[in-house]
């Protein structure tokens with residue numbers, strides 16, 4: 018039997034509060050004898066099988082927040098006067114044979130055959146598809162009772178894929194998972210396969226960014242590092258760095274992808290589930306601010322190199338493991354576990370001097386760091402974009418910057434004014450003609466002593482130093498549990514020499530759940546800072562920035578709160 022509109026109008030309100038926007042009865046696509054009552058409210062799509070007996074009349078309710086897109090289409094068969102609409106959801110569902118939930122794809126397709134005329138049926142299907150998309154966008158924007166604004170402009174997504182990242186499967190992961198999602202969400206995209214190191218960096222340095230609504234990276238964090246630095250090397254860096262960036266995990270560490278998945282409030286997931294989760298966030302296209310750190314490398318103090326970092330600065334154990342575990346790349350994310358075990362067996366002490374500017378020293382000093390609400394209108398909506406996949410801006414609340422107790426820090430540090438570092442008052446270091454980017458107002462040149470309001474750590478023997486600006490260092494390394502995308506903080510963690518192998522192993526195991534800071538390990542120090550300086554004493558060693566090996570030597574960094582944009586939430 019052909020579907021028909023319900024003879025009597027459906028109730029305008031369900032559950033006493035929710036207005037029904039559209040109601041219809043349609044058949045399933047595979048079996049035209051099976052009919053469904055479909056009702057759309059601002060929040061949900063409810064599907065109920067129509068049967069003569071109450072048995073089997075179970076109702077399925079999909080939240081429109083989980084919807085990435087909806088499309089209407091005609092039948093392939095000319096003899097079929099019906100039209101169709103498909104709705105694509107990615108709700109959290111329990112995993113097979115496992116506890117916990119992850120986003121999983123669900124497609125709901127209906128056949129509309131209300132009229133003899135195929136065009137009239139297609140119009141009806143399009144009406145449904147359009148209303149579902151619009152309602153889904155509205156749901157996405159209604160957060161904390163604020164209606165988020167949306168502006169459209171003609172643009173598409175540049176999707177950069179490093180085919181060698183991770184286990185060398187980034188391209189097949191793209192075609193196997195991401196491509197379909199982007200098509201379902203109606204996100205126009207251009208695939209760029211990187212051919213060599215620095216290809217992406219050069220490309221974004223020269224690109225006409227007005228053509229692109231977003232730059233999305235499908236790789237590990239190394240490719241995003243290239244893109245961030247390419248943007249910051251441009252004359253118009255201030256505008257360029259506001260181009261929304263997106264990340265899809267294709268590497269072995271995938272730290273930023275793990276961080277944004279975590280910020281979305283979802284439970285930890287497997288690698289492929291992480292990809293689906295990040296793909297979902299990408300299709301939703303909400304943009305947030307992201308901190309960057311300006312990192313100065315100074316083996317040649319008169320001519321320092323400046324880099325921009327979105328994730329981490331590491332020295333000692335962690336940096337060594339990152340580099341040494343390259344040879345286990347074929348095992349994917351497990352390479353870090355293998356590298357950790359190998360390095361534990363030959364645990365080393367790293368000598369150097371560490372100093373930092375604690376958070377309380379600059380609270381309230383910096384522009385843009387105050388607890389005010391800012392309205393942003395950064396749009397990355399493509400021209401022909403159906404609203405459900407609309408990339409749009411969000412209202413961002415800059416959090417008040419609270420100081421949190423520094424674990425152990427007070428007992429092992431002292432202010433610079435009391436020690437050999439004693440220096441002059443801070444003179445802001447501006448970006449010179451050869452360096453693009455914001456001036457580093459908290460840093461002085463590397464060949465000068467740190468300013469007097471900095472803290473210098475008296476110990477000089479370390480096992481590791483790790484500065485983090487996001488929560489995760491890898492999918493299973495939840496290193497900075499307090500960190501958020503744009504808190505304007507460097508979460509500094511260091512482990513002093515003297516820790517036993519077993520205690521260090523326990524710390525790394527606890528990092529999987531982010532409980533290491535509550536371990537009361539006397540060798541571990543955690544503190545929140547705005548800037549830091551590290552001067553290793555040895556002439557050889559490894560320092561990594563965002564997992565990439567950089568020039569070894571003195572290094573200092575300052576955080577710039579929220580200067581980049583990332584598709585997240």
Ligand SMILES: Nc1ncnc2c1ncn2[C@@H]1O[C@H](COP(=O)(O)OP(=O)(O)OP(=O)(O)O)[C@@H](O)[C@H]1O
Nearest residue numbers: 179182183211212213236237239240268269270271
């Ligand atoms: N086509 C390419 N060939 C060789 N190297 C590339 C290519 N594209 C990018 N690169 C470089 O490869 C390095 C590693 O990239 P990336 O970090 O994205 O992947 P990964 O190392 O597999 O990920 P992870 O850091 O999570 O293990 C980066 O320095 C990047 O600049």
